[in-house]
Amino acid sequence: MRVEELISKGLPESYVRVLEAEGITTLNPVQADAVNKGVLEGRNLVVSTPTASGKTLIAEMLLVKTVVNEGIGVYLTPLKALASEKHGEFNRLSRIGLKAGITTGDYDNPAEELRDYDIIVATYERFDSLLRLKPSWISRVKAIVIDEMHTIGDPDRGPIIEMIVARALKAGVQILGLSATIGNPHHLAEWIKGGLVDTPWRPVKLVEGYYSKSLRKIFFDNGVEESVEVNTGDRILDVVLHNLSMDYQTIVFIHNRRKVEEYAEKVSLKLPPTPEEEVEDFVAQLSEDPSSMEREFLTSLLRRGVGYHHAGLSSVGRRVVEEAFRSRVLRIVFATPTLAAGVNLPARRVVVSVKRYDASKGRTVSISVSEYKQMAGRAGRPRYDRVGESIIVDASSDREAVAFLRGRPEEVRGKLASSRNLRIHALSLLASREAASIEGLNDIFSLTFSAYYAGSKTFLESLTGETINYLLKTNMVVEKNGFLEATSLGKITSYTYLDPATVDTWRRIKPPLPSDAYVLHVVTITPDFLRSAPYIPSRIIEEFEEGALEMSRHGIIPSPGRVEADYDDWLASYVYAMILVDWINETPEDAIISKYSIGPGDLFNIKETATWIVSSLAKIESVLGDRRMYRHLQRLSMRLEEGVKEDALELTRVENIGRVRARILIEHGIKSINDLAEAPLEKLSSLPRFGPRVARSVKEWLRKRGYTVKE
Ligand code: ADP
Structure with a gap:
């Protein structure tokens, strides 16, 4: 289908000219299928296709069409970084008079200023918070695009998508879901009563293979075999060096941060230096890196054409690695799977480790087929390669490897039926007055994917009663004349986006008088903090045990007996609290990072989460009426944001x-x-x-x- 034909489908000629000027003259098969299935005529649709198959353009056409129909189009992503990337792309539509806005943080800000925008890009969480705050423009939203819709299977974020879509279904807002390949896209489509585009079409062909250690050969599914001559005694190293000897730009996925760094270092020692003029720009950018250890390590790798990527990396480090790989200055990047979930960074070859350590089982397990396919799918760079190859490097046997190659991704299912998710989302519906009774809640819950998947309208009903009891008991909700109503505490909890259990923990164990260490220990023991806290090795945590017990004896922090959490969580939370105490007392970043064995990216995440929780608790205290605590928390949240003592705040x-x-x-x-x-x-x-x-x-x-x- 030629883009010219889109004019007859109601898209403005000026938009079609923009596409043509960018070299997009025909729609690819995925896009044509989406148009034929009515995405421009108001029909709901799920598109489940590999990365780089042109899903963004489908979304963009829908957003433009929505504006033509005088509505606002919303585009939702799981990550801030993805939101900025998409906002950057949609911004070019200003040439045809469309304004694209973005909102990703500040959960309790109603963002009225966005009323002048035509397209709004947000993270799932941020849009969920806006549905609670109800800015005036929200009623003008006529289409919602859910990027990475397979995230619906995630226990934390999945239910947020479910609730956004359930509300959209109720309000008759058009939905377009974009998903990686999953086992049951037809379920998603049926749930939203929409069409389905489900093809393996990719612009660059993918050839999947595995390394057989015993035969020292890579077997590809198109029959090609490659002998691996390198023999270091380490199979990952062998395959990686083999690829490099053939000059293939490679990403290696390994599920362990320490190994990611170790392999990067080992391989860099075997590669010749990269010409200085190629790397100098990137090395210069690294001067902004907050950690000198990271800066020195990354610089030495960069000079050999090697990079690494994981959540512990600082944002500067991450940006430099991504850009250097894209501009092909890096020949190889070792990464944890977070790279496959987020940024768009294809490689000629992808080497995949299919094993990861499962702490709950205390042993190594195999990853899921979906996870494997998501990583393998990164092979093949549009515009550079005709084909991309993925190689499984450490299957337990050749049979297991073949099972991955032939396997179908697992089905995704809804995750709303947990007490945490139900209390958060029930409170949200009551606070926004979208429901005022158990029946009202169930009406909306029955439209979720969890209810659809269970095949029963009454599936969640038995749980709703329990949830309401919890919300009544914690003073989030009251019953008045037979109706349920959120209290002012419940409303502020929902608007700040805190879990009601976090507020309850705070109310039960907060210190009688403000004190930094005590407050921060309570904050780091809340479910909202622990949910996203990074891993700290137990040998480090143990070093702090004596100090923790000493401080608790003096009442400087809550004693283990006062908190509901078990002793290990109490102790780990103490360590997180001490990281934050160091941070607000201006301990240099390098010193914090090495003392606690975390990365600069971890430190950033910890302080961001703590800032959000503390500033939210300040608002909770303003409702509860403790002025002194309110002021203390407000100052503390500013100190957390900046990492400074009082006198440097100004x-x-x-x-x-x-x-x-x-x-x-x-x-x-x-x-x-x-x-x-x-x-x-x-x-x-x-x-x-x-x-x-x-x-x-x-x-x-x-x-x-x-x-x-x-x-
Ligand atoms: P996805 O969202 O499915 O991962 P993208 O939308 O990022 O894929 O598309 C990958 C690349 O293909 C982009 O660089 C985009 O500009 C290009 N592209 C998309 N559709 C077309 C088309 N019809 N013709 C030419 N290039 C296209």
């Missing part, structure tokens, strides 16, 4: 001044924004970590905000 409000520069200023007698405005430019320029460029930009920032600035 200075960090200035752009380009973070924890390190603020302390340098204070040490040189510049203690406030007014001092900064009055300090001579020359003095500022001469301070460590400043220089003329930063000094000038600081002065400029102050001037723009109306300060009388001395030069």
